[in-house]
Amino acid sequence: xxxxxxxxxxxxxxxxxxxxxxxxxxxxxxxxxxxxxxxxxxxxxxxxxxxxxxxxxxxxxxxxxxxxxxxxxxxxxxxxxxxxxxxxxxxxxxxxxxxxxxxxxxxxxxxxxxxxxxxxxxxxxxxxxxxxxxxxxxxxxxxxxxxxxxxxxxxxxxxxxxxxxxxxxxxxxxxxxxxxxxxxxxxxxxxxxxxxxxxxxxxxxxxxxxxxxxxxxxxxxxxxxxxxxxxxxxxxxxxxxxxxxxxxxxxxxxxxxxxxxxxxxxxxxxxxxxxxxxxxxxxxxxxxxxxxxxxxxxxxxxxxxxxxxxxxxxxxxxxxxxxxxxxxxxxxxxxxxxxxxxxxxxxxxxxxxxxxxxxxxxxxxxxxxxxxxxxxxxxxxxxxxxxxxxxxxxxxxxxxxxxxxxxxxxxxxxxxxxxxxxxxxxxxxxxxxxxxxxxxxx
Numbered sequence: 382x383x384x385x386x387x388x389x390x391x392x393x394x395x396x397x398x399x400x401x402x403x404x405x406x407x408x409x410x411x412x413x414x415x416x417x418x419x420x421x422x423x424x425x426x427x428x429x430x431x432x433x434x435x436x437x438x439x440x441x442x443x444x445x446x447x448x449x450x451x452x453x454x455x456x457x458x459x460x461x462x463x464x465x466x467x468x469x470x471x472x473x474x475x476x477x478x479x480x481x482x483x484x485x486x487x488x489x490x491x492x493x494x495x496x497x498x499x500x501x502x503x504x505x506x507x508x509x510x511x512x513x514x515x516x517x518x519x520x521x522x523x524x525x526x527x528x529x530x531x532x533x534x535x536x537x538x539x540x541x542x543x544x545x546x547x548x549x550x551x552x553x554x555x556x557x558x559x560x561x562x563x564x565x566x567x568x569x570x571x572x573x574x575x576x577x578x579x580x581x582x583x584x585x586x587x588x589x590x591x592x593x594x595x596x597x598x599x600x601x602x603x604x605x606x607x608x609x610x611x612x613x614x615x616x617x618x619x620x621x622x623x624x625x626x627x628x629x630x631x632x633x634x635x636x637x638x639x640x641x642x643x644x645x646x647x648x649x650x651x652x653x654x655x656x657x658x659x660x661x662x663x664x665x666x667x668x669x670x671x672x673x674x675x676x677x678x679x680x681x682x683x684x685x686x687x688x689x690x691x692x693x694x695x696x697x698x699x700x701x702x703x704x705x706x707x708x709x710x711x712x713x714x715x716x717x718x719x720x721x722x723x724x725x726x727x728x729x730x731x732x733x734x735x736x737x738x739x740x741x742x743x744x745x746x747x748x749x750x751x752x753x754x755x756x757x758x759x760x761x762x763x764x765x766x767x768x769x770x771x772x773x774x775x776x777x778x779x780x781x782x783x784x785x786x787x788x789x790x791x792x793x794x795x796x797x798x799x800x801x802x803x804x805x806x807x808x809x810x811x812x813x814x815x816x817x818x819x820x821x822x823x
Contacts, residue, residue, distance in 0.1 A: 417441065417496050417510050428479060428490075428516045431598035436475045440498045443508070444469025448496040452479055454518070459483045469499055479518075490518045519597035523548045527591065527603060528571065530817045534587070536612040537580035537692050539793070539800045542605060543573045543818040544591060552594040555605070558582060561592075562796045565671040565749050573818060575750050577795040580692045580708065584609035614692035614708075621647065621699045625785060632740075632782070644699060650738060651697065651705050651783070658737040662744075662754075665731050666797025670748035673819060675726035679753065679805040680772060681714070682722060682789050688713035691801040710799035711754065711792035718787045719760075719777040724769040725753045725791070725805070733765045739790065740782025743775050753802075754792035757784035 418439045423432070438445060446469075450462040461480040466473070479485075479492075492514040500508025524547040534540040544564075546553065554563040555576040564574035578587050587609040594600045626643035633650050640646045693709040728745040731752060736742035739756030743763060746752050759779025763769060778789045793802040804810045 417445070417498050417508070419494065419496060419510055419512050421492075421494065421512055421514060425596055426516060427519045427597040428492075429519055429595075429597040429599045430479055430481045431600065432478060433598070434477050434479075434492075436477070436494060438473045438475075438496055440471050443498050443500060444471060445473055446497045446499050446508070448473075448475075448494065450477065450495075451493050452483060452485070452490055453493070454483075454485045454488070454490045457485075485518055487518050487520050490516050492516055517597075519595070519599065521548075522599035522601045523550060523593050523595045525591055525593055525601055525603040527605065528818065532814075533608045533610055534578045535610045535801065535804070536578055536582070536584055536587075537614075537801050538578055538610075538612075538804055539795050539814075540576050540578065540589070540607065541574065541815045541818045542576070542591070543567075543571050544603070545571050546593055548595055550593050551596050551598075552592070554592060555589050556592050557589045558586065560796075560798060562798075563667070563750060564591075567672065573749060575795045575815075577798045577800045578609060579798060580612075580614070580710070580800075584611045612692065614694055615690060616694045616696075617689070617709075618696050618698060621697055621704065629783065644704075648704060651707060654737045655707065658739065661736075662794060662799070663797030665744055666750055666752060666794055668731055669746050669750050669752070669796075670729065672748050673751075674728045674746070674748040675751070675771070677726070677771070678808040678811055679725035679793075679802070680723050681725075681806050682716055682720065682778075682791065685714035685716040685720070685789070688715050688788060691799075691803065711756075711790045712802050713788050713790055715786070715788040716778065719779065720789075721774045722755055722758065722776050722778060722789055723772045724775050726771045728753070728769060730763050730765055730767045730769060730775075733761050733763055735781070738783045740784060741776070741779065742782075744794075745769060745775075750796035752794045752797075753805075754790075754794060754799075756790040756792070757782050757788060759787075 420437045422435045445466045447465040449460060451458055451460045459480060462477055494512045496510050498508035526545045528543045542555065553572055554561055555574050557576055560579065562574055562576040564572040566572050576589055589605045589607060591603040626647055630643040630646040633646055637646050637649050689709050691710060691712055695707050695709055696703055697705040724745055726747055728747040730743060731746040732742065732744035741758040741761055742756040743761055744752055744754050755775060757779055758776040758781060761776045763775045769775060778787055780787050791802055793800050793805050
């Protein structure tokens with residue numbers, strides 16, 4: 382090969398090498414895809430050793446290689462968490478807390494997260510992402526001071542408490558067993574909370590506690606010393622007839638298409654659907670005004686005779702065989718057929734429509750988690766979100782839902798937990814147990 386040919390060969394070889402390198406670079410860049418995406422919650426700029434951080438990592442087209450987390454203060458850095466992935470996952474979620482053993486004092490700290498993927502271009506910084514979060518370490522829990530005035534609570538009834546908290550909070554309320562009743566800050570700065578003693582709870586197990594968690598995750602509790610008054614609940618046996626089943630179960634046949642008989646539909650409605658409705662009541666109970674919307678005692682359906690009471694224990698029989706057991710959580714009031722139903726007090730309509738076992742139903746929010754329920758209505762005359770006044774007609778009594786005859790099923794709820802309505806018809810009870818706390822907030 383002559384000199385000219387050799388030069389051309391080298392030039393072509395260099396071009397081929399260059400194209401190969403460029404191609405490999407393009408391939409590596411395309412393969413690596415975009416950089417990994419990180420998110421770190423919560424977004425708060427304060428933290429404690431009780432703060433649960435949630436790190437979410439998405440690697441996109443290539444798998445994760447490792448990540449590390451460190452925290453530093455005043456020049457001292459502590460590496461406290463590291464993960465290396467052998468299976469190259471595309472996503473990972475990690476929940477962690479700052480290490481107590483770091484011994485850091487209250488004040489500024491810096492949290493650093495570094496994530497690496499299996500990038501071919503790691504030598505130029507591809508596939509590596511970090512988050513640096515500046516935080517204030519807060520190790521001082523809030524202090525709670527309870528205002529006096531809580532004395533007795535009836536089994537199946539409601540209670541109220543007001544209290545002060547020394548710092549801003551992220552979560553505040555009263556815990557009763559597995560139930561949590563949110564508290565709401567009033568214009569005075571104090572917090573007010575309605576809570577309940579569930580009907581199924583034994584008085585010896587009724588130990589309500591205020592729970593307060595600040596923005597950093599520090600938590601404080603305060604036990605409320607209250608005398609729990611036991612109640613005896615009536616026991617009933619109810620016979621379920623074929624006439625009732627044939628008349629009522631058509632309302633629910635579309636919801637349970639696999640059931641062949643009205644009796645089978647009824648068993649599921651009276652049990653499964655009832656539980657679903659209870660869960661929905663708790664959800665609606667959280668959608669409440671943070672201030673009281675009502676005043677004075679609650680109205681009772683005029684000229685109505687009491688039928689079933691709150692807490693009645695019911696065994697259901699069909700052809701002499703027991704098929705179910707449930708608790709009646711309201712008061713049944715019977716007047717004339719299609720009697721006008723007044724709103725028990727001022728408030729805002731939180732629900733208006735067909736509602737499972739309750740049939741046509743209206744729920745009115747009175748603020749602070751307090752709500753009233755009107756069910757089995759023949760017609761509804763208010764819309765969702767409407768403001769209503771005490772005594773305003775909201776519908777007419779009827780037989781929708783599982784009603785065996787024309788009546789109003791009236792209920793009172795505290796953050797979605799059903800309590801005895803009788804207390805709320807009693808002006809003296811409201812004054813002694815509720816207003817002494819609310820008036821303190823004005």
